[in-house]
Amino acid sequence: MAEEAIARGLIAVGAGLAVGLAGIGAGLGESGIGAAAVGATAEDRGFFGLGILFTVIPETIVIFGLVIAFILMFAFH
Amino acid sequence: MLKPERMVKVSVVGPKDHFETVSEILYRLNLIHIEDPVEDEYFKLGEPFEKAGVISKSLVQLRSILSYLKLDPEKFIPRRKYREEEIKAELDRKLEEYRTEIGAKIDKIKELQEKIKALEDELKVIEPLKALGIPPKLLKGYKTIRAFVGFIRADPSPKIQSITSDYEVFLKDYGKEYVVAVFVRVEHAEEVYRVLQELGFREVTVPDIEDYDSRIAEINSEISRLRDEISTLEKEIEDLKAREAELMLAIEEYLSMELEKSELPLKSLVSKYAFVIVGYIPAKSFDEFKSTVESETNGKVTVEKLEDKEFEPPTKLTNPPGVRNFEILTLTYTTPKYHEIDPTAIMAIFFPLFFGAMLGDVGYGAIIAALCLFLKRIFKTEGWQKLLNIGLYSGIVSIFFGFIYGECFGPFVSVEEGKIDIFRHFLWPILHAIGINRFEPAFDRVSPMGIKVLLFVTIVVGIFKILWGFALGFYTVLKEHGFKEAMLEKGSWILGVLGLACIIFGFAYNLGVFHYFFGIGPTEGSGIPPLPLPGVVKGWQQGLNMFYLAALPLILVWFVLFVMAEVPKMGAMGVxxxxELLTWFGQIVSYARILAIGLSSVYIAFVMNFIGVGLIDPQGMCIPVLGVIVLIIGHLINLILGVLDPGLQSLRLHYVEFFTKFLEGGGVLYKPFGRIKKFLE
Structure with missing residues (x-):
């Protein structure tokens, strides 16, 4: 019983790490793009839309993390 | 709808003395997209018609007045329109009137403003001196004494002391700095000046006045008199603007049109006696175009279809009215080339759908839709109207999904019984009263099974969209380069993605998703899944999934095709x-954001409700005011996030995951010679 509880806890921790670390990665990726996009927007207002779009591109990584988290939660419990 | 308008390349050729007539006709027809010409030995670029000089001069003057009056032709909505004859008859008189009336007044205002500025500068000098309290005539005009008057950062006395003891310093606190007057003998002046400069001394010129107060009063009355004068002038201009705005803009439009017409030669080639214009017109209008031009010039000018090798027509998007709103989203990405597919119609369906599936909340959707309807009445420009229409559609779809998910400002009913039933004290009594004892959403996306199912559904949508993208790409390449190229470039990827899809399905099958949907396969947590192949129950195959089996040949065929395509181009390293197949896997999984973004918004709303309702609840903390504030601010933040995030992510799912498969872009938009009149009839 105790082992199962520990296993469940570890799965939850793993799921958290998957989302959290992926989030940090995405954040690092977005920081550079965001800065460049703001710079480009300052030069040309028309770039705003594309700039926002470029900025959210690395967000896919978090989605991967989230999917992994779901799989952990559902497939290994 | 999916294809840009079909075009033909035409040439308009005629003698030069018909050039102006042709310019009028082409402009009126508003059909021909003129191609930039290339000069050769006999044909050179033309020069604008003679009238261009006068017109552009008047136009520059008029536009400077318009810009002063903040009349923007693009934003202004006219209440009445003028006929061209009216404009022609009054053109010179009106232009002269604007020049003398408004132009002169604007100049006068600028002059007065400069005067005010000068007076204010003087005040900036006098006021600190007045604070110092030494009359102006004592601050200058000495022979053996040097007087330094100005601003300084700190008291200079100690430093001057080290140079000479024979000095006088007057210091007064003035804002961030001090006003200072230092008197020293002329022979020490240079050294003292250096010391003062170290303390950031800025000298001011003492004005030639008798008394500070009387001068300040004089300046102030002068300034207020000038201001009155300016506001009178401004009011006169304002009156004129209200009365003549439409006419002025109509004249501006008329002159712009005339200028464009007279600059047609810059876009055509001329020889000594003839001119040639080459351009594209929609194929369906060719006959009308040809007969109009030829009959109106008595056959002197001919229009011919050109069967040219260099056939690069502009893109004219042809979408029905509702879909047309979404063109701005496509064009933000790129302008499709003439031969390519215009994905606007597909986007018009899937953009609001994804948006709604992510936001999925009756309350937020209704607010967004209402807000868009309201803003539509304020922002009348075309771009805003289109954008707000997109918002409106997205909001409506969100309401629809809100009913499916059962969400209105967060989860509407209990998510987990007894735990998150936040509206129990408010909603349930009302529902019971009208005879509803049970309310459950059609699909609860917050429950564990709901998450799993939605994850599966979004990924299926992803597979579908990515295959669709490749199929469109296949079609485009097929049209341009034939079957073999299409198969190698796009077809192989279709097989590859199908293989991936099988792997994903196999995994989902093992997770029991198929049991939920179709009643087959293992249920959740039932251990090793049996083989879905009918009849085979025992042996090594047990536990092997049919989908994985199907994936194998698909991936193999894809790999062979891929090697055939890449190795000739890249060498053995191309393998x-x-x-890159993994990229497509990533892109399929990327569609899971439809679930993820939605869930995050649900949980933010839920947390806000939990705190807010807990505060209001008479059996809870019972601080209604605070609770209401929490609810309003919390939902406002979530609403802003709920517009930004689903909007951007939905856009991104199209741009990155869908368009890249078939849309190269870089086309030129169809811009016919002519214009749609706004201020003229």
Whole structure:
């Protein structure tokens, strides 16, 4: 019983790490793009839309993390 | 709808003395997109018609007045329109009137403003001196004494002391700095000046006045008199603007049109006696175009279809009215080339759908839709109207999904019984009263099974959209380069993605998703899944999934095709590029954001409700005011996030995951010679 509880806890921790670390990665990726996009927007207002779009591109990584988290939660419990 | 308008390349050729007539006709027809010409030995670029000089001069003057009056032709909505004859008859008189009336007044205002500025500068000098309290005539005009008057950062006395003891310093606190007057003998002046400069001394010129107060009063009355004068002038201009705005803009439009017409030669080639214009017109209008031009010039000018090798027509998007709103989203990405598919119609369906599936909340959707309807009445420009229409559609779809998910400002009913039933004290009594004892959403996306199912559904949508993208790409390449190219470039990827899809399905099958949907396969947590192949129950195959089996040949065929396509181009190293298959896997999984973004918004709303309702609840903390504030601010933040995030992510799912498969872009938009009149009839 105790082992199962520990296993469940570890799965939850793993799921958290998957989302959290992926989030940090995405954040690092977005920081550079965001800065460049703001710079480009300052030069040309028309770039705003594309700039926002470029900025959210690395967000896919978090989605991967989230999917992994779901799989952990559902497939290994 | 999916294809840009079909075009033909035409040439308009005629003698030069018909050039102006042709310019009028082409402008009126508003059909021909003129191609930039290339000069050769006999044909050179033309020069604008003679009238261009006068017109552009008047136009520059008029536009400077318009810009002063803040009349923007693009934003202004006219209440009445003028006929061209009216404009022609009054053109010179009106232009002269604007020049003398408004132009002169604007100049006068600028002059007065400069005067005010000068007076204010003087005040800036006098006021600190007045604070110092020494009359102006004592601050200058000495022979053996040097007087330094100005601003300084700190008291200079100690430093001057080290130079000479024979000095006088007057210091007064003035804002961030001090006003200072230092008197020293002329022979020490240079050294003292250096010391003062170290303390950031800025000298001011003492004005030639008798008394500070009387001068300040004089300046102030002068300034207020000038201001009155300016506001009178401004009011006069304002009156004129209200009365003449439409006419002024109509004249501006008329002159712009005339200028464009007279600059047609810059876009055509002329020889000594003839002119040639080459351009594209929609194929369906060709006959009308040809007969109009030829009959109105008595056959002197001919229009011919050109069967040219260089056939690069502009893109004219042809979408029905509702879909047309979404063109701005496509064009933000790129302008499709003439031969390519215009994905606007597909986007018009899937953009609001994804948006709604992510936001999925009756309350937020209704607010967004209402807000868009309201803003539509304020922002009348075309771009805003289109954008707000997109918002409106997205909001409506969100309401629809809100009913499916059962969400209105967060989860509407109990998510987990007894735990998150936040509206129990408010909603349930009302529902019971009208005879509803049970309310459950059609699909609860917050429950564990709901998450799993939605994850599966979004990924299926992803597979579908990515295959669709490749199919469109296949079609485009097929049209341009034939079947073999299409198969190698796009078809192989279709097989590859199908293989991936099988792997994903196999995994989902093992997770029991198929049991939920179709009643087959293992249920959740039932251990090793049996083989879905009918009849085979025992043996090594047990536990092997049919989908994985199906994936194998697909992936193999894809790999062979891929090697056939890449190795001739890249050499043996090209094989490494097969890793790219993983990119498509990533892009399929990327569609899971439809679930993820939605869930995050649900949980933010839920947390806000939990705190807010807990505060209001008479059996809870019972601080209604605070609770209401929490609810309003919390939902406002979530609403802003709920517009931004689903909007951007939905856009991104199209741009990155869908368009890249078939849309190269870089086309030129169809811009016919002519214009749609706004201020003229």
């Amino acid at each position: 490494i590029l097969a890793v």
